[in-house]
Amino acid sequence: MNNFLFYLAAFAPLLGALIIFHEYGHYLVARLAGVKVLRFSIGFGRAIWSKRIGRDGTEWCVGVFPLGGYVKMLDEREGEVDPRELHRSFNRQSVWRRMAIVVAGPVANLLLAVLVYWGLFWHGTEELKPVLGAPAAASPAAMAGIEGGEQVRKVGDEVVQTWQGMHWALIRQAVDQDLIKLEVINQRNEISLRRLDVSSARAGGWEGDALAKLGISFYRPRIPPVLAKISPDSAAAVAGLHSGDEILAIDSKPVVTWPDVVHGVRSSPGKALIFEVSRNGERHVIEVIPAIIDEGGKEIGRIGATVRDAGASRSDLMITVRYGLISALGKAIEETWNKSVFSFAMIGKMITGEVSWRNISGPVTIADYAGQSARLGVDYYFKFLALVSISLAVLNLLPIPILDGGHLLYYVVEIITKAPLSERSMDIGQRIGLALLLMLMAFAFYNDIDRLISG
Structure with missing residues (x-):
């Protein structure tokens, strides 16, 4: 229940911000054009809150169904x-x-994205470097010769600095190409060129995690299971574990890396576990009972010990991306433009069948991603949000x-024919x-439910 409330708390302000910006774009341009606005509504249906503001007495209200909103303007077609x-x-x-008023909503959303990116790029964000993990055998990445620990420098001719930047560049180029060139540098500072075959992902309509299907994953350094700090009065302290202990096995199952320890402990809340540890060259057998911790409504185990820092340092895997005030604005506009063009391209590929319709997400998936982010x-x-x-x-x-685009289509026809479409048309x-939109929503909800069931 707590997990649900957290995700709802993350989703609600995100949705509210998007709706308010979109509808305020319509409202503002309508006012500038001299059109009287009768109502500004966040949500549909019966108003649960309303207030009249301004010389025109515009009604500002919140509807009972919050998935959307509208701006009602004075119009002879809707009343005397x-x-x-x-x-x-x-x-x-x-x-x-009329075209300016209609297009103002989508433009407001694009401006919101630019503002958010501008602030992030100017403030600076810490991001993952595009360091690749060892690919699965027989995957396209393995066939390309990619090795664990290699860092991507270029995707095609595009220079990349971050994992997200590499992801977008790879997907964007792979939409139209079967073979993508990756320039990589390994841990010995040797530069190589890898040719990644993405035809299998394209043939599958880019359904699911495209990078995983290609064998592309983030590099995770091996972390030896050696304990560092032991919290006082913790399960580890009570059991007699010491800083510097190397965990060899849990319940007779060999332990190789620290994630093996984490998995064994988290999956055994309140259950006695037999730890085999190496301490100063001697082997010890210790019984440890992980404490029961509630995490988002689910019980997990915890022993209260941290791992000794080893392997790649933080600076090897992370990079801070920061731009000046003006260059951050240019980067924000470029980012918004690239993602907009890519979105239109993906929709076109869905219509032609080159990309699976299962990539469409509904409000459940969006709420899930909002909570995760x-x-x-x-x-x-x-x-x-951007x-x-x-x-x-x-x-x-x-x-x-x-949709707004449909109204723009009407107005384009009106410009060409020099006469507005008939009310019948x-x-x-x-x-x-409405039928197309309902069908799209049905696809989205079906995909949401399928993801919940299948995981």
């Missing part, structure tokens, strides 16, 4: 309009003004009637658009 206010009616505006830290949470904001802008710009378009 006072003759003195006809000039402030939306339908009386020029087609260019919040646990990782503020930087990750804001990066996820990414979802871009996705919302792209979705709304699709030429589907009922627009009504048919709205029905088709």
